[in-house]
Each structure stands twice: as C-alpha cells, then as structure tokens.
Amino acid sequence: MIRITILDCGSTFVDEALPLSNRSKNPRAFTGIGRKKRHQIEMPVTAYLIEHPNALILVDTGWDTIVRENA
Numbered sequence: 001m002i003r004i005t006i007l008d009c010g011s012t013f014v015d016e017a018l019p020l021s022n023r024s025k026n027p028r029a030f031t032g033i034g035r036k037k038r039h040q041i042e043m044p045v046t047a048y049l050i051e052h053p054n055a056l057i058l059v060d061t062g063w064d065t066i067v068r069e070n071a
Helices: 065-069
Strands: 003-015 040-052 055-059
Touching: none
Parallel strands: none
Antiparallel strands: 003 040, 040 055
16 A cells, blocks of 8 residues: 655745745845845745655655746
C-alpha cells in the first residue's frame, strides 16, 4: 500500500518580489534587502511524504510557476 502525507511545515515571510517576480521593477527586490515590511508576504511551506513498502520519498516541490505569475 502506498500512502501520501502532506506535511504542513508552517510558513515563512518573503519579499513579494520573490514568488511574484513580475510585481517589482527593482531587479534585486526578491532578496528583501532594504525593502520595507509592507512588501513582505506570508507563504505556506509544505512537503509531501510518500510511503511505499520499499522506500520513503520526501518531495519538496517549491513554488509553482502559477504561484509566481497569477498570485
């Protein structure tokens, strides 16, 4: 039997330019350096655990392109 578990790892605050790269004219905005708190957004952090009889697989997919382009 294969079981998939979604792991809610909490959240993190990042500059809005990181996942939404088309929202800033500043090419270094994604670093958050020198940017005000109002430009920070909270993003969920999740991973997936696949349990197979022969192995455990941990998958961290990162942010999908859709998240960056159509928030």
